[in-house]
Amino acid sequence: MTPHLSPVSEHIVNRIAMSLDNASLSLKTPLVVAYSGGVDSSVLLQAVIAFREQFGNPIHAVHVHHGLSDNADDWARHCELQCRLDDVEFHLYRVDVDTGARKSVEAEARKVRYNALLEVCKQIGGVLLLGQHAEDQLETVLLQLKRGAGPQGLAGMGDMQYRGETLIMRPMLALDKADIVAFAEEEMLQWVEDESNQQNSFDRNFLRNEIIPHLLERWPQLTKTVRRSAELCAEQSMLVSDSAQRYYEDCKRTEIRLNGEKLASLSLPWQAMVIRAWFKARGQLAPSKAQADQVLAMLKAKHDATPEVNFKWGRVIRFDQDLYWVVNAVHDIPSSLQLDTNKDIALPWLNGLIRVTLSDERSDDAVTLQTNARNLKVKPENASVSKKVKEWFKVWRIPRWERNAVPVVFLNEVPVALIVSGQCVNLQPKASGIEITFRLD
Structure with missing residues (x-):
């Protein structure tokens, strides 16, 4: 028998079920709650517990300890105690936030928090639930307006979206803050207050404390109308992105090259x-x-x-x-290299593996590799003339930044091949008994 739920809890439970169904996921999928201990995440956790009573899915709560407040240890203890009382698997992550010069504490804290949350989701194969609500969406849209964002930015936060392979859900996005607080008080939930929420030096806090209350006093339905605008922007952005993807595929020669003419x-x-x-x-x-x-x-x-x-x-x-x-280059380019035969040899600056096979190898055979051999005169297979390597680069239209990295393979000091644009080009006269292959790693 389904227990009676309050409108707030019922809304959250229904949104979770709908999102899981839209994502073709089981209703028993593990749910990971971002649990700060504040009122929003406390209400979310309570609703997720109600969801568990119906569907029996595992619940995990993740508390990220930023160490930015003197009360951070107390918040962590509070969250752990609540999870024990409600039989919820608790994860505590202690993270370091870069507070150096020219760093946004808000942005840096958000980055490390998401990394911790997504790590738990990855470990258990769960979806992430965030407690953002209607006023949070309003804040986000206003901040995007300040930054001069287009439709994609003005779409704000989505009810559900993927970050990598992890599904993120925001089942409270249509709920007003007042309703969330009223529910928490009726249920006599215990939560913590983050004193940093009163620091108006942070943009979000300035909007939340100084601007949005006046806007809502003047226009009480503003969160709903902004939500509708954000949804329209999201639809428009999706249509534009789909068309842009088709144009991109048409212009793409390779993953790293676009057709300039098209x-x-x-x-x-x-x-x-x-x-x-x-x-x-x-x-x-x-x-x-x-x-x-x-x-x-x-x-x-x-x-x-x-x-x-x-x-x-x-x-x-x-x-x-x-x-x-x-x-940016992450590997040095060697000027020369001795190559062992009959085994794959990594050429990290080319992101590939070379293999030289000698069918009738002698003890004094030497296979070497040399880069930046621009003035070496060679005759590639199927070519009728010999030219310097740097002249072949022009014929083959090899980009200038790739030329120093092109290796020439020598057998007993005689050039036998080049590795160009991820392919092996044999040289004339072709040496007998040698086979050279190159493949991207």
Whole structure:
């Protein structure tokens, strides 16, 4: 028999069940509650316990100890005690927050908190539940407006979304704070108060304490209308993203190279969306409007120019009319290397493995590798003439930043092959009894 639930608890239980069903997950999926001990997460945990009574799923509560407050130890003890009383698996994570110069304490704390929460979800195969509510959504949209965000930013927080392979749910997003507090008081829940919530030096606290109360006093339905606007922006953003993904796939030559001619044929707004889709596919944050404009401006550079735009992870460079994704080097390039035969040898600067096989190997055979051999004269297979390696680079249109890394393989000091653009190019005259293969790792 289903127990009687209050409207707040019933709403949360129904949202959890609906989200699990929409994600094609079992109602018995482990639920991981982000449990700070505040009123919002306390109400969420209470509702999740009610969900467990119906479906019997495992519950885990994660408390992240930032060490930023003198009361942090007391909060952790409170959360652990509540979980023991309610037979909830408790996880305490102590984290270090980077409070150095030019660092946002809010952003750094959020980052380490999410890392801890997602780690637990990954370990147990659970979904993450967050206690954000309607006023939190209003804060988020207002902050995005301040930052000049587009439809994607103005969509605010989603009821459900994935971060990596972990499903994140916000089943309280349509609930008003007043209703949440009223429920907590009726149920006589115990919770903690974070004194930092009164520090208006933080943007969210300033909005929460100084601005939003006046807005709601003037327009009581504002959280609902903003939620509706956020949902419309989310729908619009999804449609735009789907179209941008199709344009991106059409412009993509490889994962790290875009067809500049096709990209330039699109309208400027779609060009920018393709660039953002490229960054997303490469696992990087979307560029700012100014950065995207810089990247797109390279399409109009002179034919023989190789302009570039720098990012923390590396560069976007235009070469031979196309755009290339070039990450910062993490491996040194050796000038020469002795190669063992008949085994895979890692070439980390190329992210691959080379294997040299000699069918009739002699004890004095020596297989070596040499990079930056630009002035070496070679004749690739299927070529009718010999040229210096640097001239073949131009023929093959090898980007300038890749040229120093191209290795030439020698057998007894005679060049027999090059590794170019992830492929092995044999040289003439072809040495008998030798086979060279290269594959990306």
